[in-house]
Amino acid sequence: MGEKEIGISYKVAMPQPESHLFEVELRVSNWEDDQLNLKMPVWTPGSYLIREYSRNVQNFRAINPCNKKQLAWRKIKKNHWLVFTEGCDEIIVKYQVYGNELTVRTNHLDATHGFFNGAALFFYIPNYENHPIVVNISPPNNWRVSTSLPATDKNTFLAENFDTLVDSPFEIGLQEVYDFTVEEKPHQWVIWGRGNIDINRVISDTKKIIKTAAEIFGSLPYPEYKFILHLSGEGFGGLEHKNCCVLNYHRFGFRKPEKYYQFMQLVAHEFFHLWNGKRIRPKGLDKFDYDQENYTTSLWFCEGTTTYYDLLIPLRAGIYGLSRFLEFLSKEITKYLTTPGRKIQSLSESSFDAWIKLYRQDAYSKNNQISYYLKGELVTLLLDLIIRNNNNNSKSFDDVMRIMWERFGREEIGFTPEELQGVIGEVANQDLSEFFHLYLDTTTELPFNRYFEPFGLILESLPAENNTPYLGINVQREGGIEKITFVEANSPAEKAGICAGDELLAIDGFRVTAETLSERLQDYQVGDSIEVTVFQRDILKTVKVCLASPQGGNYQVRIRKRLSQRQKENLRQWLGFTP
Numbered sequence: 001m002g003e004k005e006i007g008i009s010y011k012v013a014m015p016q017p018e019s020h021l022f023e024v025e026l027r028v029s030n031w032e033d034d035q036l037n038l039k040m041p042v043w044t045p046g047s048y049l050i051r052e053y054s055r056n057v058q059n060f061r062a063i064n065p066c067n068k069k070q071l072a073w074r075k076i077k078k079n080h081w082l083v084f085t086e087g088c089d090e091i092i093v094k095y096q097v098y099g100n101e102l103t104v105r106t107n108h109l110d111a112t113h114g115f116f117n118g119a120a121l122f123f124y125i126p127n128y129e130n131h132p133i134v135v136n137i138s139p140p141n142n143w144r145v146s147t148s149l150p151a152t153d154k155n156t157f158l159a160e161n162f163d164t165l166v167d168s169p170f171e172i173g174l175q176e177v178y179d180f181t182v183e184e185k186p187h188q189w190v191i192w193g194r195g196n197i198d199i200n201r202v203i204s205d206t207k208k209i210i211k212t213a214a215e216i217f218g219s220l221p222y223p224e225y226k227f228i229l230h231l232s233g234e235g236f237g238g239l240e241h242k243n244c245c246v247l248n249y250h251r252f253g254f255r256k257p258e259k260y261y262q263f264m265q266l267v268a269h270e271f272f273h274l275w276n277g278k279r280i281r282p283k284g285l286d287k288f289d290y291d292q293e294n295y296t297t298s299l300w301f302c303e304g305t306t307t308y309y310d311l312l313i314p315l316r317a318g319i320y321g322l323s324r325f326l327e328f329l330s331k332e333i334t335k336y337l338t339t340p341g342r343k344i345q346s347l348s349e350s351s352f353d354a355w356i357k358l359y360r361q362d363a364y365s366k367n368n369q370i371s372y373y374l375k376g377e378l379v380t381l382l383l384d385l386i387i388r389n390n391n392n393n394s395k396s397f398d399d400v401m402r403i404m405w406e407r408f409g410r411e412e413i414g415f416t417p418e419e420l421q422g423v424i425g426e427v428a429n430q431d432l433s434e435f436f437h438l439y440l441d442t443t444t445e446l447p448f449n450r451y452f453e454p455f456g457l458i459l460e461s462l463p464a465e466n467n468t469p470y471l472g473i474n475v476q477r478e479g480g481i482e483k484i485t486f487v488e489a490n491s492p493a494e495k496a497g498i499c500a501g502d503e504l505l506a507i508d509g510f511r512v513t514a515e516t517l518s519e520r521l522q523d524y525q526v527g528d529s530i531e532v533t534v535f536q537r538d539i540l541k542t543v544k545v546c547l548a549s550p551q552g553g554n555y556q557v558r559i560r561k562r563l564s565q566r567q568k569e570n571l572r573q574w575l576g577f578t579p
């Protein structure tokens with residue numbers, strides 16, 4: 001069946017928001033086939049996990065609007081419904097979607113608001129994904145509707161195709177809306193929830209982030225932009241869209257400087273994605289297949305490079321200074337160098353296996369995984385330093401982003417890993433094939449100090465606190481017990497047979513807790529043998545453990561004491577620092 005000028009429209013109502021049920025009606029007109037296939041996405045772009053959105057669909061039914069009789073239908077797959085139209089050229093499908101999961105990639109409905117993502121609420125008709133879709137919202141009284149879709153009437157919006165609908169989340173409810181202008185374009189903060197946010201400060205710093213990012217690419221590629229923020233008691237995250245982003249942040253996380261800066265990094269991250277990730281996309285994400293995983297080895301660039309810039313942009317914007325930047329960078333490198341999985345999983349593999357690993361963390365994950373956000377950020381850092389050093393700071397990774405934008409992003413032409421690496425090598429004026437092989441495709445350690453040296457920085461390992469002998473476990477109190485949440489691979493604890501999930505009871509016959517473990521270990525010396533008692537699957541077990549030498553704790557990036565003129569100039573050009 002070829003594409004025809006069919007009509008596709010949705011009505012979304014929330015008559016009883018306390019029930020967490022969205023009432024959805026799909027109307028398809030000018031339909032000529034005797035069957036109507038409907039599919040619900042299993043994932044949403046920007047979040048690389050099969051989320052099975054169809055599990056929240058209930059009370060599905062199809063109706064002939066002419067005689068009001070129900071049409072026969074059956075489910076073909078987990079996310080695939082087949083309606084038998086009986087010759088009707090107009091079909092109404094009604095269903096409910098349960099929404100009680102407050103994340104940036106799911107749906108949430110309660111007495112104060114309704115939030116939904118297109119992929120988690122709407123069906124698509126195979127082979128008709130490029131047809132325009134009308135969405136009408138029927139909100140409770142006094143609820144306001146915010147979305148990046150253009151309005152055609154009151155609470156009625158038009159998506160030019162299904163991709164656009166998925167890319168345009170809706171925030172409906174009791175919200176605060178703050179308008180501001182940057183580069184003569186309208187922007188909004190749309191905020192649900194209460195907290196200690198200082199909106200005037202946030203708007204001022206958001207303007208700085210927008211201007212700083214725009215300077216990299218030359219302009220803002222959207223007509224208007226919205227920042228949708230959920231202030232909640234739990235959760236953290238963001239999800240990028242072309243003309244908006246959705247953020248979830250702790251409602252009281254704005255007073256302490258470090259927490260506030262973390263929020264502004266989140267803002268910078270999701271905003272930078274409107275170029276890198278949404279418009280500049282790898283071939284594997286060029287055309288979305290909502291029915292299954294979409295694989296790419298380039299998530300290190302989409303997410304890791306974006307993470308590097310979310311650290312750098314607030315510095316350039318003057319939101320925080322150099323000392324904070326080095327502090328945050330030190331924490332990122334510490335996190336990387338204390339993750340055992342960096343020696344097991346390569347960066348390319350981390351990108352490719354996002355669907356089965358990064359978003360499915362378990363007690364062993366830290367031992368065999370490395371985040372493509374984290375390592376990708378640090379690889380981008382090293383590449384930026386290579387480019388700057390090779391070109392006397394006349395070029396930087398900004399030039400890579402500009403070229404990627406002009407060649408691939410502006411027209412949304414997917415890039416291959418080879419094309420990306422070619423652009424980076426072109427800007428660096430260097431054959432970087434060995435670099436990419438070592439740091440993308442193998443687990444070779446990143447040589448930070450080799451690339452820091454021309455810029456007057458040095459990475460140092462700080463001594464472990466209190467010289468505590470090494471046992472190799474993390475413990476936290478859960479449900480009234482001291483639960484071992486992580487056992488490091490090849491640690492004394494693992495060699496003795498202690499497992500994540502065990503309940504820690506005692507050391508040498510004396511009770512120990514998560515709070516007292518470190519202090520107790522300080523009573524021993526490296527090489528001492530101790531008896532550790534645990535409950536392992538309800539079986540009382542005592543094992544002997546030989547304590548090892550203290551492991552490296554934190555790492556610090558600092559400016560060298562004596563700098564050459566070249567190092568001073570490099571630091572000034574890169575981080576704006578003049579010693």
